[in-house]
Amino acid sequence: MDREALEQLLQVNDQEVKMSEKQQKIVMAAIEMFSEKGFASTSTSEIAKKAGVAEGTIFRHYKTKKDLLLSIVMPTIINTAAPKFAKSFAKEVFDHQYESYEDFVREILSNRFAFVKKYFPVVKIYFQEVFYHEEMRNLFKTIFNDHVYEKFKQIIEYFKEKGELADLPAESIIRMTITSIVGLIITRFLISEDMDEEQEKERTIQFIMNGVRKR
Amino acid sequence: MDREALEQLLQVNDQEVKMSEKQQKIVMAAIEMFSEKGFASTSTSEIAKKAGVAEGTIFRHYKTKKDLLLSIVMPTIINTAAPKFAKSFAKEVFDHQYESYEDFVREILSNRFAFVKKYFPVVKIYFQEVFYHEEMRNLFKTIFNDHVYEKFKQIIEYFKEKGELADLPAESIIRMTITSIVGLIITRFLISEDMDEEQEKERTIQFIMNGVRKR
Amino acid sequence: MDREALEQLLQVNDQEVKMSEKQQKIVMAAIEMFSEKGFASTSTSEIAKKAGVAEGTIFRHYKTKKDLLLSIVMPTIINTAAPKFAKSFAKEVFDHQYESYEDFVREILSNRFAFVKKYFPVVKIYFQEVFYHEEMRNLFKTIFNDHVYEKFKQIIEYFKEKGELADLPAESIIRMTITSIVGLIITRFLISEDMDEEQEKERTIQFIMNGVRKR
Amino acid sequence: MDREALEQLLQVNDQEVKMSEKQQKIVMAAIEMFSEKGFASTSTSEIAKKAGVAEGTIFRHYKTKKDLLLSIVMPTIINTAAPKFAKSFAKEVFDHQYESYEDFVREILSNRFAFVKKYFPVVKIYFQEVFYHEEMRNLFKTIFNDHVYEKFKQIIEYFKEKGELADLPAESIIRMTITSIVGLIITRFLISEDMDEEQEKERTIQFIMNGVRKR
């Protein structure tokens, strides 16, 4: 992960993230260690050593160790869920950018797959720690409800009306769609790394579509 | 979780698990705390306090804190995957106990759903910690490969031959089936606890079947 | 070390030492461990394990761990210094049992050498621990002053009068004699175990005698 | 012991030992406590309290408690045996700096006596702990064999050829010489502190010389 990618990841709301050389090294070391050993099992001295800075330097930039974690995870939560949706989503959909639910599923799957591929360690940290930190859970819920869920629902209702999707509750379709996408991603990145990506992506899309298509 | 349930959970290979009153309290306190705060963030003194025993007592029963964790998680890993499969699986299937893949899916879903419902905290610990402890990953892989994967594959091949299932690789069908089941369980127990269980179970089964059925 | 040797070692003033099987095993395990690792670094549980008894059993026989140490070392201190001297010494000497200082030196050297050879681990413990336990030091001083020093002095004065020994203070002759004997024993048992014992004993006797003989 | 003396003691091979105020206090407290109560019976919290530092500070300077011990004892072992010998010894002898074995004995006795007088607590620690720590024993053996024993032997052979010393094996003469010197030192510093030092030194030299002189 280079500086640019990192700053892009941690950037929220177009506010630029300015990080000094040292700060950047700290964050990258933290990501690596948190991902490998977990937040609670990583010591700030390890991070400092790996980052090549003094221990004190970490606390100059982040008031506490937890602040460092949150500074990494919170923007990631926002960016995991939000970007595609939050910004251009409604427009895209109502502009009929997606001609079918299948196109839409293909787009999210490909997009989220690429995101995880690029930022795997950060995503891993966030899935681990979200269980133990209420701030994360709250932010996640807010983002998900406000930006993802609502828009997702609208899209589904739209294609249900168009007769492409079965008459299932939107919640169920959302759950099964996301579940299948996340399942693919987890299988690929945590379990069988030698999977034929493109074929499995396509199979997953067909599986989802067969599962929810009106018949 | 009462004593009987606990001993049943930690029991492997019909070897009886005998636990003194105190030991049982320790394990139950540990499960509660590990589940709530994570292994690394739970101190042995907290466990002792919650269990109502002296700190030293923990170490009389478990050489290290990690031993305590493993004594909880390892049998759970075995019991999560193995029992239904390891013992009666082959027989059941080739005795045509399952008349269709749908019956089979219904059975696992209902069975695993009930298991998680009963032992949620332990299952949570195990999903959290499996990322950081190689012993767990190794055991999981072994159990999964030896007991689950092979049998699962045989069942799928059987129903593929019978013309019920689409001509997809068994690996893909397994992945999509498990993914959908686990996705339902996670949604139910971690996200929306007020879901209409029975309806969503049935929808998930239909989703899976539509996804993999020969057409 | 067998039971008899052990009871003989720990016996003082002809009071018989009765030890049960278990007690005996405890003492022997304690001697072995204290000698190997030192008193403070040996735990009662190690002793119990090596002795093949329960931890509680140790404390049934000895109120504290230190009591166990003292029960081993205190009789040894008495027996190291005292027996030859305390009982028959004066008589022997004034009965002219020793015809020369050389005979006397030869006798102590041979006697103490054999004692250490037989009870080396116990002697090692006592030399180690005497520095840290006042009771030991006090007993040692008492025994040494009352039983050894006085008699030793009488013998030296006797042979000085007979013209065999140089006109040095008895203290100095005692110091140099003991020093040379102890030096030989330490060299033999702690440093060069392959020494030619008999030859070095004789050389040491000659060295002492040349050093203190009247000339 | 002041800072300078301490740094001099711990210095090896002219590498300067730089110690902060706190570190110095830690080492001096450790020396005092180890000497008084023994290594195993001294707790790091006691050392910290006596040194007037936080307990953590000890572990910033020394990775483990044992490291602290070794950092004190190992240089002392080197300096106890080596300096006089290792550097100027051979030269001195073959330059006939010592005109007689007696001069040589007088020199070591006075030199080592002064060393122990100055650094008694450290020497005590080292004699106690050498029995339980293999590193110490190995270093001691190496130093003794390489630097002391060989040179000592050469000197003895030289004076044997000159006809001053009896025809005894060098090993025996070395043993008896060292034994007598160490015996004097132990008597003086551990047993009778009110001894007339100078007179007893001279008596010991005469005792040694009479014992080993050719006759």
Next chain:
DNA sequence: CATGAATGAGCATTCATTCAT
């Protein structure tokens, strides 16, 4: 801004000792 020595609370673990069985 950066450093790294210092801190002291907290941690997992050990230990001598007790006591109900």
Next chain:
DNA sequence: CATGAATGAATGCTCATTCAT
């Protein structure tokens, strides 16, 4: 007498955090 589970104080050590330089 013997046991061994239970205790809780103490131990060696770690860690996040502070602060003088």
